[in-house]
Amino acid sequence: MKKEKQLDATGHRKFGIRDSIAYALGDLGCNMSFALKGTMSIFWTQFMGMDLWYALLLIVVQVWDAINDPLIGSVIDSDKRKYKRNKFLAYIWLGSIGLIVGGACCFLPFPNAPVWAKFIIFIAGYVVWDAFYTVANVPYGSLLSLISNDVKDRASLSAWRSIGSIFGNMLPMVILPFIIYDKENNLIGERVFIAALIMGVLGFICFQIMIRNTEIRVDTEIELKEDAPKFNVFKAFGNFLKNRPAVGATIAAMGMFIGMQGATTAVTVIFQSYFKNVKISGVVQLFAMIPIVVFTPLARKAVARFGKKELATFGSIVSIVAACGLFIVTPNNTELDLIIYIVCQLIFSLGLGIYSTVSWAMMGDAIDYNEWKFGTREEGTVYSLHSFFRKLAQGIGPSLVLVIMVAYGYVGADEGNQAWNVAVNMRYIVAATYMVSAIMQFIGLALIYNLNKKTLAQMNKDLGRDLDDSAPVAEISDANN
Numbered sequence: 001m002k003k004e005k006q007l008d009a010t011g012h013r014k015f016g017i018r019d020s021i022a023y024a025l026g027d028l029g030c031n032m033s034f035a036l037k038g039t040m041s042i043f044w045t046q047f048m049g050m051d052l053w054y055a056l057l058l059i060v061v062q063v064w065d066a067i068n069d070p071l072i073g074s075v076i077d078s079d080k081r082k083y084k085r086n087k088f089l090a091y092i093w094l095g096s097i098g099l100i101v102g103g104a105c106c107f108l109p110f111p112n113a114p115v116w117a118k119f120i121i122f123i124a125g126y127v128v129w130d131a132f133y134t135v136a137n138v139p140y141g142s143l144l145s146l147i148s149n150d151v152k153d154r155a156s157l158s159a160w161r162s163i164g165s166i167f168g169n170m171l172p173m174v175i176l177p178f179i180i181y182d183k184e185n186n187l188i189g190e191r192v193f194i195a196a197l198i199m200g201v202l203g204f205i206c207f208q209i210m211i212r213n214t215e216i217r218v219d220t221e222i223e224l225k226e227d228a229p230k231f232n233v234f235k236a237f238g239n240f241l242k243n244r245p246a247v248g249a250t251i252a253a254m255g256m257f258i259g260m261q262g263a264t265t266a267v268t269v270i271f272q273s274y275f276k277n278v279k280i281s282g283v284v285q286l287f288a289m290i291p292i293v294v295f296t297p298l299a300r301k302a303v304a305r306f307g308k309k310e311l312a313t314f315g316s317i318v319s320i321v322a323a324c325g326l327f328i329v330t331p332n333n334t335e336l337d338l339i340i341y342i343v344c345q346l347i348f349s350l351g352l353g354i355y356s357t358v359s360w361a362m363m364g365d366a367i368d369y370n371e372w373k374f375g376t377r378e379e380g381t382v383y384s385l386h387s388f389f390r391k392l393a394q395g396i397g398p399s400l401v402l403v404i405m406v407a408y409g410y411v412g413a414d415e416g417n418q419a420w421n422v423a424v425n426m427r428y429i430v431a432a433t434y435m436v437s438a439i440m441q442f443i444g445l446a447l448i449y450n451l452n453k454k455t456l457a458q459m460n461k462d463l464g465r466d467l468d469d470s471a472p473v474a475e476i477s478d479a480n481n
Contacts, residue, residue: 013215015153022213023147023157024164025206026140029096031168032203033103033133036196039172039180039187040106041265041398047189048111048118052406055399057119061126072134072384076142086216088139088146095136096207102129103203104196109189134387136207141383145364146218151460155303158361162353166289172199174282184417185271185278239374240385245366248449250386252312253359254393255440256352259319262397263433266405266426273418274333274427288345292353307453308358308365313446315354319438322348326431329424348434355441365451365459372459401433 044054079087105125113121144157172195180191240246271281295302302311325344330337367382402410408429409422418426451459 015148015150015215015217018213019147019153019215020156020160022210023144024160024167026092026143026210027161027164028168029099029203029206029210030133030137030140031165032171032199032206033099033129035169035172036103036107036176036192036199037394038261038264039176039192041402042187042268043107043189043192044122045265045402047109047187047192050118050122051411052403053115053118054122055402055406057122058395058399058402061123061130061395064127064130068130068134068388072138074384076139076384086146086214088143089211089214089216091139092136092143092207093211095132095134095139096204098128098132099136099207100200100204101197102132103200104193105129107189107193107196109193111189130391134384138384138387141360141363141387142367143214143216144360145367146216147214148217151361151456152300152304154361154364155300155308155358158359158364159297159300159357161360162292162357165356166292170286170289171202172282174286177279177282181278185273185276237385239370240382243366243370243373243382244448244450245362245369246382246386248444248447249359249362249366250389251444251448252316252355252441253386253390253444255437255444256355256359257390257393258397258440259352259434259437261394262401262437263430265398265402266429266433269405269410269418269426270423270430273420274423275338284342284345287342288349289353291346291350292356295350295353295357303358303361307456308362309445309449309452309456312355312358312362312449313442315351316438316441316445318351318354319348320351320435320442322346322351323431323435323438326434327428329427348438351438355445362449362451365456368459368463369451372463397433401429404429 041054041058044050044057048054050057076087076091081087105128106122108121108125110117110121144154144161147157148154176192176195180188180195182188267285268278268281271278271284306314322344325340325347328340328344330340363383363386366386370382405426408425409419410426411418411422
């Protein structure tokens, strides 16, 4: 006998574990394409031989980001056509198709091509990938505020999105180093290209499963009157800059990505030339993710008790403490040195995990804040600007760190055989990058983001949701099916 579908008061399927898993698969799909970006700097400096040219090119393509993200976000917001299910799901479907090959375009293996040809390969590949990634990712991020109005449901979605992100990073992080590096710790570029194609297909499958299992419960359709003002993209941008929660969450996210993406190349060089075993780098980083995995199921109860802003701020303080510990370097690379490095990575990851599990729910609240203060939701614009500044950090962070690395002796042509003093310098560069990352998170969350537990409750009440953010909640695994 077929089980009868459980409906809520509005006639929609009740929120449950199915929604959380489906939403997690969306970020897993994004990360199947995005995770390889961490390999991009090693690919273009060591395999393609670009060094500082790569740092320059990475900044150049951010000009495309500056046009791409807000443009697509405003297009989505101004799109008033009727879709069978939801316009956000329609855009995600389109983006997921392009991502099948989009990621691989960034890793076309032609190391002997002239410099001008490499310029074209990189810029064209990045533009193609970034366009389709934005078409999928911007509406995906906006979906969180449409799947449910409930604060606890949003916390669950944000936590499960973190799980999707974790598993989306695990595959390239753990498995790829054993495949794409040779015995001398040097990168095999042709294998990166093949891996990118495979991951594009896996990402497409994840997106399709998510689309088919997503229930939209928040009605944001507005019947436009003939004399209603048209969508004003400049006014929407201005509202974003006045939206303190959106700005604070964006600065915190920029800090997070400066740490995650900016230090990636230096971390790889550390394992190549300092610890002399690049293949264990993924295992060590996976080990560092344990605190995130452990904390994620506790996110709902922690949010209900302390509040999202308060919880995330505490996480940034934990990360600052861990970054201080990373400056400890023992002479001559002893076993104690590796232990200190791993322990500090664990602690830093714990702080990052506390923040990341609620970060997307905080952006959902920032979208509601826009409606509360300015009378318009503008999901696409708010999230696309948030996404743009994140991507700016993902571009400027690695570029700036790479320039600093070269200044302190890094030579791409030396591949996995950097001089010892250079390897030591990479240790300090990683520690400094993590410190800047954690401080930016603290500033964004503690000093700018203004939706504490009390204010959030008032906002929800004024918006007619009157939700109790402090009420006892169930574990994620106890959600209704």
